[in-house]
Amino acid sequence: MTLNDFLAYVKTGKPLNTEEIFLFMNEMSNEARKITFKLNTSYYTPDEVREMLAELFGQPVNPTLRVFPPFYTDFGKNIHIGQNVFINACCHFQDHGGVTIGDGCQIGHNVVFATLNHGTAPEDRIYTYPAPITLGKNVWIGSNATILQGVTIGDNAIVAAGAVVTKDVPANVIVGGVPARFIKSI
DSSP: OOHHHHHHHHTTTOOBOSHHHHHHHHHHHHHHHHHHHHHTTSOOOHHHHHHHHHHHHTSOOOTTOEEOSOEEESOOTTEEEOSSOEEOTTEEEEOTTOEEEOTTOEEOTTOEEEOEEEOSSGGGTTSEEEOOEEEOTTOEEOTTOEEETTOEEOTTOEEOTTOEEOSOBOTTEEEETTTTEEEEEO
């Protein structure tokens, strides 16, 4: 399986349930861990951090991207980040299904992006189902928030610290809680 084959497959939302997919995901996880272990065990300049992220993502990163390690991902090749984005320490990107972060976004400490979910039937729980996460422009995600698979967060929205976002968030609102609910318009 090639990276392009895998990325095309996850766009279908079908379960990740074949031996070929398992082997590919393990191989990619090993590659991602090799890069993130290096990134997370020493001090690097911002340019060096961006160089390692470019290797991890498999594509150039914008020179305005700022990331404070440690940074965690078990895939890495399906992360797309706009301009003037800041990602604080200890964020986790489970990006098999795709994570897109728009221009000007601010991501707090310990934020989790989870693009995979298990089947609900006991016999289906061994398999995972991918769905992308998309953040519009100027989104602020507070510390310790979790964004679940398939969620789109609109431009200028704020996700309060500790929130668990299970469904789409409109533009120009603040959401918070578990599960995240509308708090107020901006």
